[in-house]
Amino acid sequence: MGIKVERIEKDIETINAFTHTPGQGITRFTFSEEYIKAREYVVEELHRMGARVSTCRGGNLRGRLEGRDALGPSVMTGSHIDSVFQGGRFDGVAGVVCALEVGRVLSEERQEHRHPIDLVVFAEEEGSRFGSIMIGSRAWIGKLGEEDLARIKDREGISYLQAMEGSGLKIDDRKLLKPGDVKAMIELHIEQSVVLDSGGFQIGVVEGINGIKQFLVSLRGVANHAGATPMALRHDALQGAARIMSAVEHVAAREPGGNTVATVGFVHCEPGQANVIPGKVEFTVDIRDLDPKRLDQAASRISEEIRKTCTERGLTFEITPRSDTPPVALSRDIVTVIEEAAAARKIRYLKMPSGALHDSSILPEITEVGMIFVPSKEGRSHCPEEFTEIDDLAAGAEILLDSVTKLAL
Numbered sequence: 001m002g003i004k005v006e007r008i009e010k011d012i013e014t015i016n017a018f019t020h021t022p023g024q025g026i027t028r029f030t031f032s033e034e035y036i037k038a039r040e041y042v043v044e045e046l047h048r049m050g051a052r053v054s055t056c057r058g059g060n061l062r063g064r065l066e067g068r069d070a071l072g073p074s075v076m077t078g079s080h081i082d083s084v085f086q087g088g089r090f091d092g093v094a095g096v097v098c099a100l101e102v103g104r105v106l107s108e109e110r111q112e113h114r115h116p117i118d119l120v121v122f123a124e125e126e127g128s129r130f131g132s133i134m135i136g137s138r139a140w141i142g143k144l145g146e147e148d149l150a151r152i153k154d155r156e157g158i159s160y161l162q163a164m165e166g167s168g169l170k171i172d173d174r175k176l177l178k179p180g181d182v183k184a185m186i187e188l189h190i191e192q193s194v195v196l197d198s199g200g201f202q203i204g205v206v207e208g209i210n211g212i213k214q215f216l217v218s219l220r221g222v223a224n225h226a227g228a229t230p231m232a233l234r235h236d237a238l239q240g241a242a243r244i245m246s247a248v249e250h251v252a253a254r255e256p257g258g259n260t261v262a263t264v265g266f267v268h269c270e271p272g273q274a275n276v277i278p279g280k281v282e283f284t285v286d287i288r289d290l291d292p293k294r295l296d297q298a299a300s301r302i303s304e305e306i307r308k309t310c311t312e313r314g315l316t317f318e319i320t321p322r323s324d325t326p327p328v329a330l331s332r333d334i335v336t337v338i339e340e341a342a343a344a345r346k347i348r349y350l351k352m353p354s355g356a357l358h359d360s361s362i363l364p365e366i367t368e369v370g371m372i373f374v375p376s377k378e379g380r381s382h383c384p385e386e387f388t389e390i391d392d393l394a395a396g397a398e399i400l401l402d403s404v405t406k407l408a409l
């Protein structure tokens with residue numbers, strides 16, 4: 001009775017047998033041949049457990065286990081099976097196989113539940129094929145319409161709709177997911193970072209998804225001869241940028257609360273020659289935090305550093321916002337449900353934010369959302385080395401089972 005590790009292992013093996021780059025990681029782009037084969041396996045498993053299977057708006061897959069209350073809102077769980085180019089075996093797949101196992105246990109134990117339980121696979125989460133992330137979930141809740149899906153194209157110019165039709169998928173449920181349709185959504189996902197693995201935690205209870213503020217900073221100084229210009233008379237844009245970059249790390253590290261992260265990931269220097277003082281530098285600043293106030297504070301401290309440094313060094317600057325995504329708070333009630341399940345099973349867990357975006361960042365618009373993280377070995381993800389211990393996955397599946405059961409009562 002209960003969760004069976006061998007079945008979870010078999011699901012992972014079978015789904016990951018479908019990759020476009022065998023021996024070099026998992027490449028399974030949305031609606032590709034490999035994707036459709038992996039999806040067919042999930043459909044077979046859903047049929048076998050007696051779920052009612054539909055292809056929903058946006059190409060999302062849903063297997064429904066009916067509850068006593070056929071018309072009531074559902075409890076939803078699942079994730080995605082599309083991947084990045086040469087990615088890992090667990091990103092997305094972990095949440096799908098744990099959802100399948102939860103469904104199998106519920107149906108074989110004939111557990112009574114009032115709410116229908118929906119086991120789902122969201123289409124195109126990664127954006128690897130169509131360059132835009134979370135297309136399936138956004139289409140399902142009406143954030144993207146048919147005209148958008150006809151407009152969004154892959155590198156070969158094939159639109160999302162054409163690719164979906166070409167793969168043989170037919171939508172049999174065109175209804176939008178609206179508030180009131182879903183009582184709760186829980187996604188299990190790999191952490192994709194080092195926090196759980198390095199701290200020896202088996203489960204992460206996700207409290208929210210980090211907001212992102214990203215901007216491009218452009219500094220202008222005076223390009224001049226590296227030999228003939230005395231140090232005191234320079235307006236070196238790169239030296240200014242270097243001070244600001246070190247302040248970026250400093251501001252994030254000293255932010256109280258401890259979860260702020262800030263990164264300079266792109267730098268461009270002109271003219272970019274060994275014997276010329278840099279006259280122009282551009283770099284990005286990316287700041288993330290779960291708390292909107294701390295996020296704003298970090299951004300304004302960094303802007304203040306930019307202003308101060310430029311004044312001191314006779315540089316001019318421009319700050320161009322690139323993205324401003326507010327943090328997403330997940331459901332406190334579901335956090336409690338997951339915590340209680342972990343405590344009852346004596347599993348060591350940590351409450352934490354998610355640093356990456358997931359379909360679960362989209363769904364709070366229509367329902368209560370929770371997420372369960374399982375550890376990623378050494379934090380590796382989006383690469384062939386991505387790994388999660390089967391025992392950790394099984395622990396995650398057990399917590400998912402307990403939580404779904406409780407929410408669907």
Ligand SMILES: [Zn+2]
Pocket residue numbers: 080091092125189358
């Ligand atoms: Zn993912």
